[in-house]
Amino acid sequence: xxxxDLRQALNAMEYSRVLNDHLAMANLGGATHYDAHNMVMFxxxxxxxxxxxxxxxxDLGVVRELIWDLQRxxxxxxxxxxxxxxxxxxxxxxxxxxxxLRNGIVTREQLEAATADGDPTAVDRIEAHGVxxxxxxxxxxxxxxxxxxxxxADSVDLDAFAEGMETVMDHHLASEGYK
Numbered sequence: 001x002x003x004x005d006l007r008q009a010l011n012a013m014e015y016s017r018v019l020n021d022h023l024a025m026a027n028l029g030g031a032t033h034y035d036a037h038n039m040v041m042f043x044x045x046x047x048x049x050x051x052x053x054x055x056x057x058x059d060l061g062v063v064r065e066l067i068w069d070l071q072r073x074x075x076x077x078x079x080x081x082x083x084x085x086x087x088x089x090x091x092x093x094x095x096x097x098x099x100x101l102r103n104g105i106v107t108r109e110q111l112e113a114a115t116a117d118g119d120p121t122a123v124d125r126i127e128a129h130g131v132x133x134x135x136x137x138x139x140x141x142x143x144x145x146x147x148x149x150x151x152x153a154d155s156v157d158l159d160a161f162a163e164g165m166e167t168v169m170d171h172h173l174a175s176e177g178y179k
Contacts, residue, residue, distance in 0.1 A: 002050065005042035012037035020140040023092055023101070023108055031095045032072070039078065041071040054154075060151035066151055066158055069142050073165045076139045077172035080132055082179060084123055090115040096135055100126045139169065 015034040020028055045067055049055050076095070083094035092101070092111055100106045106122045113119035126132075146162045 001041060002046040005046055005109070008037045009040045009043055016091070017056075019093050020091060023111075026092065026101055027104060028097045028098055031093065031098045035093060035095065036071045036075040039068050039071050039074040041074060054155055055155070056155040059155050062138060062151050062153045062158070063156055063161075066146065066161065067148075068167050070162065071145050073139055073142050073146070074168055075133050076142075077169045080135055080139075081172045081176040083126075087111060087122060088118065089116045096126060096131050099134060100129065100131050105129045105131065 012034045015030065015129070016038070019030070029124050042064070045063065049060070049063075079094040083096040086092070086094055087097060089113075092098070097111070100122075101108070101111070106125050108121070110122040114122040122168065143165065146165070151158050
């Protein structure tokens with residue numbers, strides 16, 4: 001299981017490389033599906049499970065079901081706080097950027113100009129169109145879904161695990177511009 005989950009994280013990194021090489025393939029479905037694995041939450045959870053003698057294997061499916069949403073939430077937090085820097089580096093894989101590109105808010109040429117000479121047009125357009133708000137709303141939706149879900153596990157405090165994502169998001173937001 002750990003090997004499989006680690007390969008998913010490596011595949012997510014490969015997806016990002018391929019996307020940056022072939023920007024025309026950018027789409028939000030791919031960013032959502034693949035890029036969330038860059039947060040590596042499944043491998044981390046696998047390590048926790050392997051070294052937790054009190055973990056009940058019967059709880060594994062429930063824990064993994066929760067991780068899908070938590071990993072997506074972590075990814076959104078990361079996207080919201082790194083997309084501007086990443087544009088400057090020529091990395092256009094953040095969901096915020098993919099959304100803006102697919103919805104005609106920015107063009108490939110504007111993104112490339114931002115990378116090449118710091119042209120602020122792409123960043124200004126993304127900010128002016130409230131793209132970050134779209135993803136913040138998605139994070140809040142997932143947060144409500146996670147908190148309202150009736151999942152139970154005897155060997156894991158799922159509520160504490162889910163509440164931890166609030167701290168993760170707080171750290172993302174507090175570190176904006178520093179990572």
